[in-house]
Amino acid sequence: MRLHNYWRSSCSWRVRIALNLKGLAFEYVPVHLVKDGGAQHTDAYRALNPMRTVPTLEFTHEGRVHFLSQSLAILEYLEERYPSPALLPADPLLRAHVRMLSEVMNSGIQPLHNLSVAQRVKAELKGDDKAWNAYWIERGLTALQALAEQTAGRYCVGDEVSFADVCLIPQLYAARRFGVDLSPYGLLTRVEAACAGLPAFLAAHADRQPDAVPA
Numbered sequence: 001m002r003l004h005n006y007w008r009s010s011c012s013w014r015v016r017i018a019l020n021l022k023g024l025a026f027e028y029v030p031v032h033l034v035k036d037g038g039a040q041h042t043d044a045y046r047a048l049n050p051m052r053t054v055p056t057l058e059f060t061h062e063g064r065v066h067f068l069s070q071s072l073a074i075l076e077y078l079e080e081r082y083p084s085p086a087l088l089p090a091d092p093l094l095r096a097h098v099r100m101l102s103e104v105m106n107s108g109i110q111p112l113h114n115l116s117v118a119q120r121v122k123a124e125l126k127g128d129d130k131a132w133n134a135y136w137i138e139r140g141l142t143a144l145q146a147l148a149e150q151t152a153g154r155y156c157v158g159d160e161v162s163f164a165d166v167c168l169i170p171q172l173y174a175a176r177r178f179g180v181d182l183s184p185y186g187l188l189t190r191v192e193a194a195c196a197g198l199p200a201f202l203a204a205h206a207d208r209q210p211d212a213v214p215a
């Protein structure tokens, strides 16, 4: 498998964690989102992913090369193809809770602070992109924590790592990056601390990737 991704892209990071948790080796293919206007906008990359976003997972299945994008679709594919260890609970209701929390981040937070959105807020609307990002992240994390209170154990849903935790860790990194005060989010940062020591999470961390830029 080859993962076309970027070190501090939260969506890429989700897939790196899931691949690591499932023990799946992958080749790291960096896609620089900023340098020279962004490699995601090149014809070569658009042929793999017309949405011009990372991640894209490239792999061969039954003799054909596939390019799968949309991080949650990739997580679902990995879960079905490589079910152990499970990243969704067996119980249908708890699975729905995991998906609900994941979607809060996937469709309710990340798209609003995505690079191309923030770039337009700044360039076209002459707005404060950092304040814009922080606003949507805070609003989303407040909802996320209230929702997670229904199910949290050691992790977001019970005591097993799930998609929700896989989405949470990069989301909190992005929150800090945009100056969000995480002190009101005790439940979320407690789950983050529980994940932090797990090897799969450690290896997937943005700062440890080959294309990471030291602070």
Ligand SMILES: N[C@@H](CCC(=O)N[C@@H](CS)C(=O)NCC(=O)O)C(=O)O
Binding pocket: 008, 009, 010, 011, 012, 033, 038, 040, 052, 053, 054, 055, 069, 070, 071, 072, 106, 111, 114, 115, 116, 117
């Ligand atoms: N829903 C997509 C979102 C992908 C996405 O927005 N990726 C960001 C990085 S986290 C990106 O590539 N942004 C590039 C840009 O906005 O130009 C997914 O989950 O994969």
